[in-house]
Amino acid sequence: MASALINVPKKARRGDIIEIKTLMSHIMETGYRHTASGQVVPRDIVTSFNCRYNGEEIFRADLFPAIAANPFISFFTVATESGKFDFEWIGDNGFSATASASISVE
Amino acid sequence: MKRDGTIAIAMLLVAAGAASLAAREIATSAGLGTSKPIGTGERRSGYAFMAPDTQAIQDDDTANPGMLWVLDGQALWKKKVGAANKSCADCHDDASSSMKGVAARYPAFDTALGRPVNLEGRINLCRARRQEAPSLAYESRDLLALTAFVAEQSRGMAIEPETAPELQPFVAKGRDFFMKRQGQLNLGCTNCHDDNWDKRLAGSAVTQAMATGYPLYRLEWQSLGSLQRRLRNCITGMRAQSYDYGAPELVDLELYLMTRARGMPIETPAVRP
Numbered sequence A: 001m002a003s004a005l006i007n008v009p010k011k012a013r014r015g016d017i018i019e020i021k022t023l024m025s026h027i028m029e030t031g032y033r034h035t036a037s038g039q040v041v042p043r044d045i046v047t048s049f050n051c052r053y054n055g056e057e058i059f060r061a062d063l064f065p066a067i068a069a070n071p072f073i074s075f076f077t078v079a080t081e082s083g084k085f086d087f088e089w090i091g092d093n094g095f096s097a098t099a100s101a102s103i104s105v106e
Numbered sequence B: 001m002k003r004d005g006t007i008a009i010a011m012l013l014v015a016a017g018a019a020s021l022a023a024r025e026i027a028t029s030a031g032l033g034t035s036k037p038i039g040t041g042e043r044r045s046g047y048a049f050m051a052p053d054t055q056a057i058q059d060d061d062t063a064n065p066g067m068l069w070v071l072d073g074q075a076l077w078k079k080k081v082g083a084a085n086k087s088c089a090d091c092h093d094d095a096s097s098s099m100k101g102v103a104a105r106y107p108a109f110d111t112a113l114g115r116p117v118n119l120e121g122r123i124n125l126c127r128a129r130r131q132e133a134p135s136l137a138y139e140s141r142d143l144l145a146l147t148a149f150v151a152e153q154s155r156g157m158a159i160e161p162e163t164a165p166e167l168q169p170f171v172a173k174g175r176d177f178f179m180k181r182q183g184q185l186n187l188g189c190t191n192c193h194d195d196n197w198d199k200r201l202a203g204s205a206v207t208q209a210m211a212t213g214y215p216l217y218r219l220e221w222q223s224l225g226s227l228q229r230r231l232r233n234c235i236t237g238m239r240a241q242s243y244d245y246g247a248p249e250l251v252d253l254e255l256y257l258m259t260r261a262r263g264m265p266i267e268t269p270a271v272r273p
Helices: B002-018 B020-029 B052-059 B066-077 B088-092 B119-131 B141-152 B165-179 B189-193 B227-237 B248-260
Strands: A004-007 A017-024 A046-053 A056-062 A072-078 A083-091 A096-105 B108-110 B115-117 B216-218 B223-225
Touching: A004 A083, A004 A096, A004 B066, A017 A046, A017 A083, A017 A096, A046 A072, A056 A072, B066 B088, B066 B141, B066 B216, B108 B119, B108 B165, B115 B119, B115 B165, B115 B248, B119 B141, B141 B223, B165 B189, B165 B248, B227 B248
Parallel strands: none
Antiparallel strands: A004 A017, A017 A072, A046 A056, A046 A083, A083 A096, B108 B115, B216 B223
């Protein structure tokens, strides 16, 4: 169950600076921990995140083992036109999750 | 060892000589103070002890990681399971009305068992009795998710434990547990949470043990966790032998904690540092 929480304003005026907040459900296992019997717990993290605004990439981030579980990524952009934000998370063990949110710009 | 002890006593004397306030603090932290209950007006949720940054995480539903479990719980609520092939929703329908206020009065008395059960226990009883499904393990993602989803329906409502007379012996047992000194450090819950809640322990706020937001997301855990996880941590911290998840002793303690927090609002899913 990979669930995500997205917060994008539903409406904005053209030229407004808007904040986008994303929260992805993920354990972010570092790969540096050991079990009681000494075996390494294999790394399982989200390695990359990107956001497209009407198809055009506006934000990208690489994630590393030091990033906390359930990574929360927030960033700003300028509302230029009505449309859709597409979010994508990619990670270890073939992890892939997407989400989207729409905005109307007046 | 003996030399260290002498130095510690000398330091105590210096502190006592320097200021009577300091002396009183040392006496209290050494457990020499008398336990007195926290006044109703003095009660504060763990939220009030947090930094504004951490409070902001809890306040924003799209930043609060606990909401991820609530979302999962919402999906599980509608999922058919067990030999009976029933979902929670098949009996309870819309949780936003049927589960409203439930977390505010739990742990509640179960007549068949003759003792109180907490929310997690109730969910597993429902699975056994109605869905004919195996119990969910304590602290498993699914049980935390369902518990958080049910408890979130009571967010903002005042905690109102049942006052049924058959519950009272269990409240008393929970209270005894809270007051009793135990473990290698010879501490009772009350020594921190009644006597020293306004102080700090290793940089962290001690707090009043008002269990208003469970299951909650603890940044230290990097996960949602139940009240029993917190209790077991605390008991281990006193270097006492903890009880297993779901043990009646822990449920009694949960029950007593809820009576202490009577009237305070439910915050589930809360965030703590």
